[in-house]
Amino acid sequence: MATEKDTSRDDLLRATLAVAPGTPLREGIERIIRAETGALIVIGDGLLGEIVSGGLRIDEVFSAQRLSELAKMDGAIVLSDDGERIVRANVHLVPDPSIHTDESGTRHRSAERVARQTGLTVIAVSQSMRIVTLYAGAARRSLEDVAQVMSRANQAMQTLERYKQRLDQVSASLSALEVEDLATLRDAIVVLQRAEMVRRITQEIEALLVELGTEGRLLRLQLEELVQGVETERTLVVRDFAQSKRGRTPAVMLADLAALGPEDLLEPLAFARSLNYPAVPDSLEQAVGPKGYRLLSKIPRLPETVIERIVSKFGRLSKIMSADLDDLLSVESVGAARASSIKEGLARLAESSILDRYM
Numbered sequence: 001m002a003t004e005k006d007t008s009r010d011d012l013l014r015a016t017l018a019v020a021p022g023t024p025l026r027e028g029i030e031r032i033i034r035a036e037t038g039a040l041i042v043i044g045d046g047l048l049g050e051i052v053s054g055g056l057r058i059d060e061v062f063s064a065q066r067l068s069e070l071a072k073m074d075g076a077i078v079l080s081d082d083g084e085r086i087v088r089a090n091v092h093l094v095p096d097p098s099i100h101t102d103e104s105g106t107r108h109r110s111a112e113r114v115a116r117q118t119g120l121t122v123i124a125v126s127q128s129m130r131i132v133t134l135y136a137g138a139a140r141r142s143l144e145d146v147a148q149v150m151s152r153a154n155q156a157m158q159t160l161e162r163y164k165q166r167l168d169q170v171s172a173s174l175s176a177l178e179v180e181d182l183a184t185l186r187d188a189i190v191v192l193q194r195a196e197m198v199r200r201i202t203q204e205i206e207a208l209l210v211e212l213g214t215e216g217r218l219l220r221l222q223l224e225e226l227v228q229g230v231e232t233e234r235t236l237v238v239r240d241f242a243q244s245k246r247g248r249t250p251a252v253m254l255a256d257l258a259a260l261g262p263e264d265l266l267e268p269l270a271f272a273r274s275l276n277y278p279a280v281p282d283s284l285e286q287a288v289g290p291k292g293y294r295l296l297s298k299i300p301r302l303p304e305t306v307i308e309r310i311v312s313k314f315g316r317l318s319k320i321m322s323a324d325l326d327d328l329l330s331v332e333s334v335g336a337a338r339a340s341s342i343k344e345g346l347a348r349l350a351e352s353s354i355l356d357r358y359m
Contacts, residue, residue: 012139013210015121018043018083019134020213021146025083028067029125029132038127039071040107044081045088047118052078055091062086071125076110111135146215153208153219157226160201164226167194171233176353178290181318186284188241189271195234196257196265202227236297240290240317243276292317299345306333310342321346 019026025041032039042048055075060066062084070077075090095113103109111124115135122135132143144152170190177183205223209216238250238257256274264270273279295317296307313331314320328339 012134012136012141015043015123015134015136015139016141016143016210017213018121019123019132019143020210022214024062024064025067025079026213028062028064029123031064031068032071032125033130033132035068035071036127036130037068037071038107039067039123039125040076040093040111041067041123041125042076042078042091042093042114043083043121043123044118045078046081047120048078048093048114051094051096051114051117052088053092053094055088058086058089060086108133112140143211146212149208149211150215153205153212153216156201156205156208157219157222160198160205160223160226163194163198163201164230167191167198167230167233170194172353174237175295175349178295178317179321179350179353181287181289183241183288183290184285185241185272185275185277185288186268188237188288188290189268189275189284191237192234192257192271193265193268195230195237196260198227198230199234199258202230232297233294236294238275239293241275241288245276248276289316289318291315292320295346295349296320296342298349299342302338302342302345303333306331306338309333321350 017023019029029039029041045052055078058070062079066086067077070086070089073090076093077086078088078091079085080087093110093114095110095117097113099113099116101109101112101116103112105124105126107126108124111122111133112135114120115122116138119137124133124135125131126133134141134143170187171194174183174187174191177187202223205219209220209223212219234257235250235254238253242248242250242253253274253276257271260270260274268284269279269281272283277283291311292314293307293311296302296310297304309331310320310328314323314327325336325339325343328334328342329336334342
């Protein structure tokens with residue numbers, strides 16, 4: 001069930017997309033800023049009802065030039081729900097004065113109250129300070145200059161690259177320990193910690209890319225390449241190492257990890273608790289045998305359904321590693337060719353993992 005916080009975030013995301021660089025609306029706002037006229041823009045007129053007073057009925061196709069010219073009048077500009085038409089101009093908005101707002105300026109106070117009362121997206125462009133503020137329902141965001149957002153995104157990408165590099169290192173170390181059957185709960189948690197940090201930095205960058213619009217195309221491609229496979233890795237580690245508990249599916253455990261506060265990200269016991277282990281220091285050093293999902297997924301062209309059957313048959317990676325061809329052939333959908341492929345694939349993974357660890 002979506003929470004009020006989730007709804008506000010979604011509303012703000014849609015509002016940010018509507019004014020992202022490269023959109024006609026953003027071009028119109030840039031014109032207003034250059035002209036130093038300021039503006040109050042409402043996207044959607046169906047819910048305004050009695051809070052609209054006066055104004056001119058325009059009903060013309062939207063264009064950046066029309067928007068900037070109409071902004072020279074004092075009143076608000078109302079766009080259609082899809083932003084494709086300018087419906088009204090020079091409108092006086094009369095929202096409920098009892099709605100709380102922390103804004104001080106008249107234009108911004110009206111904007112916030114209208115957004116809260118109607119749930120519509122309202123944009124306030126400051127005349128003197130050249131600041132664009134979005135109001136979407138109860139959410140609020142001030143748009144930064146594109147160059148500033150780009151600088152922050154580049155810095156975040158550099159941080160992400162360092163965290164991803166560290167994730168690759170601890171992931172490779174875990175693979176070697178799995179092969180030797182020496183992995184502890186702490187080793188698995190270190191990988192999950194790094195994966196969770198990468199996931200959260202990725203979310204921050206994605207929010208910046210939304211604000212950058214078309215200006216962030218290259219960064220988005222770089223981001224997609226950099227984080228490819230991270231979510232899969234996170235899921236497989238949970239499936240491999242979590243203890244079974246009724247009602248605690250991998251999806252539930254992943255949601256618990258995502259909900260951890262910033263102070264818990266570096267606390268291994270918080271991760272242990274999410275994986276159904278006792279939150280005591282001794283539990284971190286206990287040996288844990290992976291089920292085998294993670295390493296089996298690295299074998300090319302091995303379907304997920306077959307991986308599931310192999311894990312169900314043997315229960316632990318160590319037993320899968322020691323299984324001979326006849327043992328593997330007893331698994332449904334595993335023929336002679338696939339059994340040989342599994343044995344050879346695991347042998348190659350074991351060799352490369354151990355070499356990476358000790359070189």
